[in-house]
Amino acid sequence: FKLGLEIKAALAQHHFKLHYQPIICLETDDTLGFEALIRWTHQTQGAITPDQFIPFAEKNGLIGLIDHYVLSQSIEQIRLWRQNYAMPFYVSVNVSGLAFSEPDFATAVIQKLAEADVPARYLAIEITERALIENIEQARLCLKQLRQHGVKVLLDDFGTGYSSLSYLNEFKLDVLKIDRSFIANMKPRIQDNPVVNTVIALAKTLNLKVVAEGVETSLQRQLLKELGCDAGQGYWFAKALPAADAIKWLR
Ligand code: G
Ligand code: G
Ligand code: MN
Ligand code: NA
Numbered sequence: 001f002k003l004g005l006e007i008k009a010a011l012a013q014h015h016f017k018l019h020y021q022p023i024i025c026l027e028t029d030d031t032l033g034f035e036a037l038i039r040w041t042h043q044t045q046g047a048i049t050p051d052q053f054i055p056f057a058e059k060n061g062l063i064g065l066i067d068h069y070v071l072s073q074s075i076e077q078i079r080l081w082r083q084n085y086a087m088p089f090y091v092s093v094n095v096s097g098l099a100f101s102e103p104d105f106a107t108a109v110i111q112k113l114a115e116a117d118v119p120a121r122y123l124a125i126e127i128t129e130r131a132l133i134e135n136i137e138q139a140r141l142c143l144k145q146l147r148q149h150g151v152k153v154l155l156d157d158f159g160t161g162y163s164s165l166s167y168l169n170e171f172k173l174d175v176l177k178i179d180r181s182f183i184a185n186m187k188p189r190i191q192d193n194p195v196v197n198t199v200i201a202l203a204k205t206l207n208l209k210v211v212a213e214g215v216e217t218s219l220q221r222q223l224l225k226e227l228g229c230d231a232g233q234g235y236w237f238a239k240a241l242p243a244a245d246a247i248k249w250l251r
Contacts, residue, residue: 006042007053007062011069016040018073019240022249023092023211023233026225031250033090033124035233036074037240038066054096063096071095072112075123077243079116085247092124092154097131101138106145113151120150126177128156129167140171147172154211159199168206176203180214180234183224190223200229 010016020034040048057063074093081087099105113120125146132139132155143153154175155168159182168176178199186193196212203210212224215234224232238249 001045003053003056004060004062007057007066010040010042011065015042016066016069016073017242018070018077019242020077020091020246021233021240022238022246023089023231024237025231026221026229031089032231033092034246035092035126035240036070036077036094038070038094039240058096058098063098064102067095067099068108071109075112075116075118078118078122081243081247082118082122087122090122090124090152092126092152094126094156095131097128097134097139100127100131100142101135102142103138106142106149109146109151110149113149121152124152124154124174126154126156128161129158129164130161132167132171136170143171143173147174157213159195165202168202168208173208175209175211176206177211177213177233178229183212183214183220183234184216186220186223188219188223190226193223193227196224196229197227200227204228 017039018036019039020036022031023033023035024030025032038050040053042048054063054066057066070093074091078087078091110120113123147153152174153172154177155173156177157179158176160179178196182196182199186196200210209230211231211233212229213233215221215224215232215236217236221232221236241249
């Protein structure tokens with residue numbers, strides 16, 4: 001079993017599937033978006049999780065292929081959904097740092113949207129701080145181009161790893177996603193959550209929307225709402241669902 005060869009084969013044979021996890025407005029309960037999350041069921045090995053192959057793909061020059069595959073599949077899914085439903089939500093795609101150092105990444109995304117006749121407002125890109133700082137100048141340019149065309153940009157896993165508040169000023173973003181580790185550590189009394197409270201206040205000051213990741217309980221959801229968090233994502237609402245189930249779930 002050679003993981004690199006298996007990834008290439010899975011790309012060619014469309015064995016990677018995207019599942020979609022809802023992002024819910026805490027005020028109205030509307031679904032604002034779905035995060036696309038890659039899933040792989042290997043013919044003989046069974047399920048292989050992203051944690052098992054995304055880091056490998058990053059190290060072995062295969063992540064670019066996965067980024068473009070996931071983007072194309074997500075845009076195709078939006079195109080299909082728009083044929084059948086009034087679609088008031090966006091689809092949010094995880095992309096690697098490598099994508100943001102490709103000079104023509106934004107152009108390629110915009111071209112994919114145009115080819116599928118999908119307006120840019122239906123697409124969002126999720127990036128981590130680590131991805132942004134790998135190539136700051138190129139990333140800044142890339143975000144600017146994407147946002148000028150109407151693609152939303154979400155900063156993923158906020159608060160982990162390289163967190164430096166200076167990046168929030170340097171990069172133009174739309175949404176800050178609070179990493180699920182902060183949500184998992186929330187205390188039952190609202191006043192005992194100064195870090196989450198401060199991150200939400202920071203997002204507001206910067207005119208960013210804020211999404212809490214990993215919401216697993218109704219108490220977390222209620223506290224986040226009271227703290228002024230805009231939206232939540234997590235098992236309390238739904239896990240990532242196959243496309244057909246995501247649409248059923250909406251009803
Ligand atoms: O869905 P799950 O919790 O198993 O995802 C595990 C990790 O893999 C997360 O960090 C998530 O961001 C990442 N991941 C999931 N889907 C994709 C994808 O399509 N592209 C990239 N680059 N990462 C993904
Ligand atoms: O790194 P990123 O935020 O893209 O990772 C998303 C990952 O988090 C996915 O693998 C998804 O399956 C997982 N996830 C989604 N909701 C929850 C949750 O409520 N709790 C936990 N522990 N993981 C979640
Ligand atoms: Mn993400
Ligand atoms: Na995250």
